[in-house]
Amino acid sequence: MAVLNIRKAGDMVLKKKAEPVVRIDRKIKQLLDDMSQTMYHADGVGLAAPQVGVSQRIIVIDVGEGLIELINPVITASEGSLISMEGCLSVPGIYGDVERCTTVTVEGFDRHRKKVRISATDLLAKALQHEIDHLEGILFIELAKTIHKEQKS
Numbered sequence: 001m002a003v004l005n006i007r008k009a010g011d012m013v014l015k016k017k018a019e020p021v022v023r024i025d026r027k028i029k030q031l032l033d034d035m036s037q038t039m040y041h042a043d044g045v046g047l048a049a050p051q052v053g054v055s056q057r058i059i060v061i062d063v064g065e066g067l068i069e070l071i072n073p074v075i076t077a078s079e080g081s082l083i084s085m086e087g088c089l090s091v092p093g094i095y096g097d098v099e100r101c102t103t104v105t106v107e108g109f110d111r112h113r114k115k116v117r118i119s120a121t122d123l124l125a126k127a128l129q130h131e132i133d134h135l136e137g138i139l140f141i142e143l144a145k146t147i148h149k150e151q152k153s
């Protein structure tokens with residue numbers, strides 16, 4: 001496993017629409033391992049493959065309830081709306097209030113090529129929407145109603 005370099009806002013890979021994964025092979029499993037290690041190392045709750053320079057539809061999330069790995073995730077249902085603060089490992093030191101759906105259902109595949117369906121609320125729902133946005137080339141700062149810069153103390 002390896003800690004990968006996290007791409008920062010301004011890097012074109014973050015603006016690109018990511019490609020679907022065609023085959024879940026050893027390379028993809030290695031990437032999943034590296035992505036979760038990179039996320040934990042950076043103390044983040046989610047990471048999308050474009051953030052490590054790979055324009056493929058893969059995300060990892062851990063909001064404190066265990067690691068979730070999703071390949072080709074799609075939001076199949078959503079409900080409600082809530083504005084709350086978000087940050088992103090690709091936009092360090094910046095936070096913003098973003099409107100998200102309160103509840104989402106996401107379908108995708110795990111590393112064993114098994115179809116998975118996750119129904120989520122709260123922080124997990126927010127993280128899923130944030131990471132799936134990365135696959136569309138969208139950063140939260142483009143959606144934020146207000147932006148805050150971290151105050152250095």
Ligand code: NI
Pocket residue numbers: 087088089090130131134
């Ligand atoms: Ni992000």
